[in-house]
Amino acid sequence: MSNWTDIAALPELSERSLVRLSGLLPMDVPKGTVLFQPGEAVKGFVIMLEGRVDVFLTGPTGREILLYAVEPGQSCVQSTLGLMGGEDYSGEAITRGPARLVLVPKEMFLTLMGEDDGFRDFVFRAFAKRMQTMMHLLEKVAFTRVEARLAQILLERCEAGVLTATHAEIAVMIGSAREVVSRRLDALAKRGILHLERGRVEIRDFETLEVLAETD
Amino acid sequence: MSNWTDIAALPELSERSLVRLSGLLPMDVPKGTVLFQPGEAVKGFVIMLEGRVDVFLTGPTGREILLYAVEPGQSCVQSTLGLMGGEDYSGEAITRGPARLVLVPKEMFLTLMGEDDGFRDFVFRAFAKRMQTMMHLLEKVAFTRVEARLAQILLERCEAGVLTATHAEIAVMIGSAREVVSRRLDALAKRGILHLERGRVEIRDFETLEVLAETD
DNA sequence: CGCCTTCGGTGACCTAGTCACCGACAGCGG
DNA sequence: CCGCTGTCGGTGACTAGGTCACCGAAGGCG
Numbered sequence A, B: 001m002s003n004w005t006d007i008a009a010l011p012e013l014s015e016r017s018l019v020r021l022s023g024l025l026p027m028d029v030p031k032g033t034v035l036f037q038p039g040e041a042v043k044g045f046v047i048m049l050e051g052r053v054d055v056f057l058t059g060p061t062g063r064e065i066l067l068y069a070v071e072p073g074q075s076c077v078q079s080t081l082g083l084m085g086g087e088d089y090s091g092e093a094i095t096r097g098p099a100r101l102v103l104v105p106k107e108m109f110l111t112l113m114g115e116d117d118g119f120r121d122f123v124f125r126a127f128a129k130r131m132q133t134m135m136h137l138l139e140k141v142a143f144t145r146v147e148a149r150l151a152q153i154l155l156e157r158c159e160a161g162v163l164t165a166t167h168a169e170i171a172v173m174i175g176s177a178r179e180v181v182s183r184r185l186d187a188l189a190k191r192g193i194l195h196l197e198r199g200r201v202e203i204r205d206f207e208t209l210e211v212l213a214e215t216d
Numbered sequence C: 001c002g003c004c005t006t007c008g009g010t011g012a013c014c015t016a017g018t019c020a021c022c023g024a025c026a027g028c029g030g
Numbered sequence D: 001c002c003g004c005t006g007t008c009g010g011t012g013a014c015t016a017g018g019t020c021a022c023c024g025a026a027g028g029c030g
Helices: A015-022 A077-085 A106-115 A117-143 A146-157 A167-174 A178-190 A206-214 B015-022 B077-085 B106-115 B117-143 B146-157 B167-174 B178-190 B206-214
Strands: A027-029 A034-036 A044-050 A053-058 A064-070 A092-095 A099-105 A194-197 A200-203 B027-029 B034-036 B044-050 B053-058 B064-070 B091-095 B099-105 B194-197 B200-203
Touching: A015 A106, A044 A077, A044 A106, A053 B117, A064 A117, A064 A167, A064 B117, A077 A106, A077 A117, A077 B117, A099 A106, A106 A117, A117 B053, A117 B064, A117 B077, A117 B117, A146 A167, A146 A178, A146 A200, A146 A206, A167 A178, A178 A194, B015 B106, B044 B077, B044 B106, B064 B091, B064 B117, B064 B167, B077 B106, B077 B117, B099 B106, B106 B117, B146 B167, B146 B178, B146 B200, B146 B206, B167 B178, B178 B194
Parallel strands: none
Antiparallel strands: A027 A099, A034 A092, A044 A099, A053 A064, A053 A092, A194 A200, B027 B099, B034 B091, B044 B099, B053 B064, B053 B091, B194 B200
């Protein structure tokens, strides 16, 4: 009788809440699925079980910026926003790999918010955390140079010193343009800090990169 | 026996909550008071009664950007953040004129959150609204040209077609640099859309300015 | 009246974003 | 194995915006 509510990093919920939630079926979605788009009505409250979802903001010119990533055990703040304030999504969410998630219908969400302290706390904390993330992002976009943001994302997202992504994808992550990223990466490669291959960035000099990430 | 809880645009609170809150004394603060600064510990939950507070984010270089303004009847989200997530302020709040506000101590705030649905709802909605504002701001900073942001702020903040502010202050509002604002304003004045005086911007052609505010 | 502070204007320079274009490299069907 | 095609990355030229240094003009005040 293993249930998804065991897996998720949910806080202590009441017995009644757990029963309610366990009635919901987790859904599996393949990589690249668009979970929601700007202007779409909110369907319910999303809890991630496996995989990761990237949430982007798209500008009128088509340029995009990564707002945040939703990791397992977290909820999607965008959906909460819609459920509480009544406004539609303004971001776009895409699964970054195969993912498993649970969709809590609006009615059940509101019921849980009203009667379960643990659930409310969970939602509120998620909210507060995202807000902080957004403020940091705003700070970065407004005040930090591209080179520093680039260094940061490379260090954050690399696996075993390698980031598997195209220049265009990296540009979206840091909210810049592809050409700019290409030029910056090129400059760093010429300094021996990185090694570039098609769709792949390999970090050669972590220390210097860490210094660059902190330089304003 | 008039009480401040009547004035504030608070939602329906329980009798018990109102009694608790009415025990708190509103405080008057003069123009230019710094309510909190980055790194400061959170004192409590703030509810505005009169006046307006501007909340800024300051970058490492000293450049600033206006995050949002807190109007009467609203609460300060930064304080909520600190109370819920435990993190310190990262913005700076300054009263834009003489203001009156109530400071709810942390313990009372947590009690109210736990036992009063109306209060919780009030806090949650404020949160959701600020989140939306922040996303819009992020979108603007990341994707909108300075000229458009300038036009927007002029239209938003003018009184009877006049904005009383120095170029430096306007620069902070739109997250740009003083020189850039000066040059843009100058360009708009040369086109006859504005009339400039020391510490004062007068709008001469609303229609054109509105078009500029919408042009991406 | 003269001093000082704040405000705004200017030129030079650098970083970043945009546009147009093009060559290099898979992947795939024939 | 070859050639087609779509993606990826590189480049030059231009524009917008931010930074720096500096300076003159306007207003406040003793």
